[in-house]
Amino acid sequence: MKEIKTQDWDTFCQRLNEFERGASVDILWIDRASQAERSVARGAEFEDISFGKRDGCNDQITIRAGGEKETRHEIVEPITIRLRESGKDGHYNGVSIEAEEGITLLTFQPAIHAGWLGGL
Numbered sequence: 302m303k304e305i306k307t308q309d310w311d312t313f314c315q316r317l318n319e320f321e322r323g324a325s326v327d328i329l330w331i332d333r334a335s336q337a338e339r340s341v342a343r344g345a346e347f348e349d350i351s352f353g354k355r356d357g358c359n360d361q362i363t364i365r366a367g368g369e370k371e372t373r374h375e376i377v378e379p380i381t382i383r384l385r386e387s388g389k390d391g392h393y394n395g396v397s398i399e400a401e402e403g404i405t406l407l408t409f410q411p412a413i414h415a416g417w418l419g420g421l
Contacts, residue, residue: 377400
């Protein structure tokens with residue numbers, strides 16, 4: 302697992318937008334309190350991810366994906382972003398975003414290439 306530092310979240314989102322736009326993405330949300338899982342999107346077309354302030358003080362990450370239906374998933378007060386390696390090639394196909402209310406898991410096809418993350 303590779304953790305993305307808090308100060309690099311905006312750059313990380315920009316790189317995903319640059320290199321993964323149009324990729325297939327599955328989005329799964331796990332509720333922290335009940336551990337219940339909810340599929341937000343499956344095989345959707347990744348459009349973008351953004352990091353910013355929600356209401357002036359709370360951080361928020363927003364993920365948008367298309368396909369049969371438009372998907373918009375918001376993560377309020379993210380705590381950590383971690384990448385899961387896809388194999389021996391050093392690429393990553395999983396992104397885990399942990400927040401106060403739960404964990405969002407993104408799975409990309411094709412994988413996120415390690416070279417795209419230079420400097421993060």
